Amino acid sequence: MEIAALVSGGVDSSVVVHRLKEMGHDPVIYYIKIGMEDKDGYIDCPSEEDIEIVSFIAKKYGCRMEIVSLHEEYWDSVVRYTIDSVK
Numbered sequence: 001m002e003i004a005a006l007v008s009g010g011v012d013s014s015v016v017v018h019r020l021k022e023m024g025h026d027p028v029i030y031y032i033k034i035g036m037e038d039k040d041g042y043i044d045c046p047s048e049e050d051i052e053i054v055s056f057i058a059k060k061y062g063c064r065m066e067i068v069s070l071h072e073e074y075w076d077s078v079v080r081y082t083i084d085s086v087k
Contacts, residue, residue, distance in 0.1 A: 003027045005063075009053035021061050029058045029065040034074040 003020060005027040007013040020027045031054045035047045051067065058065035 004030055006030050006032060007054050007057060009050035009057075014053075014057050017057055017061055017063065021063075027063055029054060029063045031065065031067045033067060033069045034071055 003025050005013065005017050005020060007017060007029045008031070017027060017029065031051055033047050033051075055065060057063075
């Protein structure tokens with residue numbers, strides 16, 4: 001059975017990886033990027049620091065890690081909806 005762990009770089013999701021490994025599982029770690037982009041890159045988004053932390057966790061526990069970029073979907077589904085709702 002393959003197990004996925006969505007890891008943000010925070011304490012809670014990091015502990016989840018630790019506990020899964022203790023239980024004998026080998027989770028695949030996913031980091032979801034939802035920061036908004038401008039023409040030069042991400043605007044005030046600490047994702048690079050978070051990715052470093054998640055990479056460290058993946059390496060420490062010997063887990064495969066994948067980064068999934070969902071910034072367009074997040075903008076279209078969440079941010080735009082919020083803006084339209086308050087108009």
